[in-house]
């Protein structure tokens with residue numbers, strides 16, 4: 001094992017020192033864009049959550065906007081949660097926090113929607 005000279009992360013199967021990991025070499029050559037700190041799915045879920053706060057459609061005390069958008073947030077969050085392991089190590093905590101936040105907000109909307 002040896003450390004990447006660019007980001008310091010461990011590079012597996014490196015026979016020589018002074019190597020660059022795959023992620024950094026992709027970034028340098030412009031093949032790969034840097035990973036966003038928040039999963040794009042979670043960002044979409046948070047946008048949906050914002051919409052659910054902004055719009056209201058109530059029948060008999062039930063807010064059907066919140067009731068339909070809440071589960072969408074939960075589903076987006078669960079999909080994002082399932083793929084956190086493929087995120088770069090240094091982003092996982094950030095991803096986990098924001099993803100759980102989005103899921104909880106979705107659950108909150110469902111509870112709120114029920115009135």
Ligand SMILES: [Zn+2]
Pocket residue numbers: 004005006007008009020021022023024025
């Ligand atoms: Zn690197």
